[in-house]
Amino acid sequence: MSLTAAAPVLTAQDHEHFLEHGYVVVKRAVPPETIAAAVEALEAGAYTGRVGDADYRPVRAEAVAECVTDTVHAAIAEIFGEAYPFDRSRHGDDMPRPYRPEADWPPPRAHIDDDYPTLMPNGWALGLFIFLTPVRPHGGAFVLFPGSYRRYQEALAASPDGILGVVAAPELAGEHQEFLAEPGDILLFHHLMGHAGSENVADPQTRHALLSRWHPHARIVPGDKSLTAMTTIEKANSLRHQHERFGTTFQTPDDGRGQGLARPGNLTAQTLLPVQGETHLLCVDDTQPHVIQHARSTDLSHWEFGEPLPTFSHPVDSLSLFQRGSDVLLLVGTAGAIRIYRSRGLTDWAPLHTVPEAEFGVGHYSTSFGSRTARGQVLFFVSPEQPTQVRCRWAKAWDQIGEAAGDEAVVAEAPDGRRITGLCLKPVFSESGFALVADLAEPEGAGTRPFYTLSGDSASYPDPLRPLAFTAPTAPRALQVYRRARNYWIVTYLRDQDGQARLFWGVIDWQHEPATLREITTPEQWATALEIVGVL
Incomplete structure (x- = not known):
């Protein structure tokens, strides 16, 4: 009754x-x-x-x-x-x-x-x-x-x-x-x-x-x-x-839009993470391809660059920050391997693990709610020998990734034999909906274009990768998620502007078809994005 x-x-x-x-x-x-x-x-x-x-x-x-x-x-x-x-x-x-x-x-x-x-x-x-x-x-x-x-x-x-x-x-x-x-x-x-x-x-x-x-x-x-x-x-x-x-205190970002964050050269890799009210940016530009620069900002408009990370012996191809709990991990793609570093304060980085024959690493954590197969710490990557495939490996701890036979799977495959040159993976809905975004090389070396696929299993994407629409005048690449809400991402990415590769801000509202990366170009758009993720 x-x-x-x-x-x-x-x-x-x-x-x-x-x-x-x-x-x-x-x-x-x-x-x-x-x-x-x-x-x-x-x-x-x-x-x-x-x-x-x-x-x-x-x-x-x-x-x-x-x-x-x-x-x-x-x-x-x-x-x-x-x-x-x-x-x-x-x-x-x-x-x-x-x-x-x-x-x-x-x-x-x-x-x-x-x-x-x-x-x-x-x-x-x-x-x-x-x-x-x-x-x-x-x-x-x-x-x-x-x-x-x-x-x-x-x-x-x-x-x-x-x-x-x-x-x-x-x-x-x-x-x-x-x-x-x-x-x-x-x-x-x-x-x-x-x-x-x-x-x-x-x-x-x-x-x-x-x-x-x-x-x-x-x-x-x-x-x-x-x-x-x-x-x-x-x-x-x-x-x-x-x-x-x-009387609860919060820090609200200001206007992060504009003509893109520029460095002396072309930005080639970037990753951001908000920690304790500051946003940390790690990036690389082609004037110093072996050096990871470190900047901080409290308003997303004004960046203070400090001491860079120790210089690498080979050029850095990709960057990805991953945090779950107190530890922050930095996944660095260089010389055909992914080098994983750990930090508590984003200043001192300790080597944790190296995964050979892997590029464009992205960190993730999975339980039985989010995947039928992957458990614990999960690394998504591209193998140089199979550049058309997204793969993942998982283990209980990050320094065990790749050591257990069988704890690996093919996650997705690029259409038409296209080479994958960048990855991003994050939840879009609770712990049961995920999006994989991949940069795919255009035919005849004409740059890259973002593709995406959705799944209820973070380690399996049966639907094919399809083009991600975008409003920017040039193709975005090296996408990273800054903050999330229900079926919603605020993202950063690189694209060309006035002959230079710069960092830009945008949003993806996964509720709408076709999925579109919309560049933030006005204060009103920025305010709406911050309201949706809850920090304004």
Whole structure:
């Protein structure tokens, strides 16, 4: 059965609680008879796989789906607001916690969902738990870290690829709280709220709770709306609101457009990474092809070049920075090999590993959610002996890449036997949608052109590479992703301007066909891009 909500489900205090703490509770949102029928169906069925893993297959039954009542939908709608309609489906995965009195109950360690978190909602904007059985202390509670989402927003704005290295830090996560519920209670939480599961060591009854995740049809973009005009979900994802309401500090980039960043010669390689409020640029130009230059900027317009990296014995062909957690890796393509370096502060670089017979290296991390085959640290590259193929190798650690036989695959192949001269790979949607962009040599040596392909598996692209449209007057190459949102990239790339290869900024909105790299040429375009990724 379902209920029809005749009045608002959430009070003004509920909305404020969500904004301050990152979650809100609605008591008795699901009637007892609906709960009882769902528990009976779950106890009669059997799930497969490991709860929470990619292979988990929960019990499906109409009685379980009926727990997502009209009242539940109404609560979601009130947080989203009228501007963000959503699919009012009835679904939820049971996350059972059976009684395990022999198990440990260690201090909860905060995490956030998604292998590739973004500042703005990506795969989902609201998490929903519907509790079907009582939850007692140490009885398998969902553990909250109230207010953590706002601290994580600050960390993501400063270092978008470093959040997973600090998400459990006490100064960011804060104090934990077991959520003790009664049957029929629901919990709605922000996509960046720190949380943890816990063992049931205290209650002989299996804890049953349905988990689902929700996102409206449209991408959530507060933009330049006044704070009073924003819906609750917009306020919760607006750095401007967080600064005004909670005093949170953020650094907003200025105008990064223009006639392109120029160096004394032609730029031949580039890669950027925002870290602790500064954007670091590493680049090479053809006047010093053995030298990697290092620049910093806080506004993306003014760059301060400092000491270059140590000189290489051969010209540098490609650069790619990769961060997951605290460590930053630099993948340097030179002399037909990829040399991998590690740094904590982007100043001192220590050699980590060399992968021979490989060019144009790109780093990635994969779990079973993002690939059926690749696991752990993944290197995408082109073999000089097979320059028409994109390949990948994976290992538990970066210094083990290429050592285990069989941990390698052909990812994609260029059409018409074209040679691949550059790679970029990043998620476009949550942890289950990826884009591979490759520079392909034009026939008869007439430069290169970007091609792309999309896949739900980061290590397999069955659809052929096809041309990536672009608005720039000359063909982009050496593309790098600066920041991401739901089906959206802000990118940098090289192209020719006034007889010189320079660095430019652009965006790719993967929601639109055909996929097009649009160069940023006006302050308005730059502001829109920053609003979509959430830093304005």
